Amino acid sequence: MIPPGVPNTMTISADSSLPKARAGSGKLVLALLVGCAVAGFLYFDLGRYLSLDALKANRDQLLAFTEANYSTAVAVYVLAYCAVVGLSLPGGAIMTLAGGFLFGSVLGTLYVNVGATVGATLAFLVARYLLRDWVERQFGSRLGAIQEGFSRNAFSYLLTLRLIPLFPFFLVNMVSGLTRVNVGTYVAATSLGIIPGSFVFAYAGRQLGTINSLKEIVSPNVLIAFTLLGLLALVPILYKRFAGHSS
Structure with missing residues (x-):
């Protein structure tokens, strides 16, 4: 029995470990949910x-549903797109x-x-706080160069990665979660960087009946345009480097 007035260190230690245990349980539950969904x-x-x-094959039904239930169609579409990207599932181009x-x-x-x-952003946060060890094992070999790019100018570097389709979208999401880039910068660069590609595919979607392959959409001229936009986003990084050398 612990005498009165003497702190019960065993109880304090146990109580202090509860938040960590709960956090660990929460991560495990989220990981299981993500795994089950995939x-x-x-x-x-x-x-x-x-x-x-x-x-x-289903365009007539989809169009009829959208015309009759526009707000619902928008909500379902945005949530479905969010799920596809957040779970790193294939199908973003079709969406x-x-x-x-x-x-x-x-x-x-x-x-x-x-x-x-x-x-x-959800995939970014999952990689940073939930699946960090797994992502490091899978993509750790590429982390060094990417971390260096983020350290110079996180916004411009991420914007370039979004504009130039050299890396899979899901890979940029995952690996970015292991860097020190803050969420605000990540969201801003991602939102801005995906506009050109999204518009190209959305515009092509208006002529859905004439498209036989996704390769018809991403022509060499489109790829060149994306590359030029990506290089333009690198200008602040290059300027900073050359200015540093000159000084």
């Missing part, structure tokens, strides 16, 4: 609905085509931007 997507082969053929077909090139780009930015 497993369900693969098990039920839901990816078959995120194909160009499926979109073209963007659908956005242009259903809502037009301008509003489609807007809705894509909201869904993709929120989804990318």
Whole structure:
């Protein structure tokens, strides 16, 4: 028995460990939910609905539903896009085509931007706080160069990664979560950087019936334009480097 007036250090120690234990349990639950969602997507082969053929086959029904329930269609679309990007599932290009077909090139780009930015931010946060060890094991070899780029000018570097389609979208989301870039910078650069590509695919979605392959959308001229935009985003980094050398 502990005498009166003497602090019960065992109780204090146990109490202080409770928040950590709860945080660990919360991370485990979230990890299980993410894993179950991805497993369900693969098990039920839901990816078959995120194909160009499926979109073209169901375009009349989708368009009729959107015209009759516009607000609901927008909400479902944005949430679905957020889920696809947040869970790093394939189908972002098809979703963007659908956005242009259903809502037009301008509003489609807007809705894509909201869904993709929120989804990318969720993936970023999951990689940073939930699956950090796993992401480091999978992509740690690429982290050094990317971390160096972020350290120079996080916004410009991330903007370039978004504009130039050299790296998969999900990979940039995951690896960025391991860097020191803050959430605000990440959201701003992502939202701005995906506008050109989103508009190209949303605009193409208006001519859905004439598209037979996604390769028809991403022409060499489009890739060159994206590359030039990406290089333009690097100007602040290059200026900072040369200014530093000259001084």
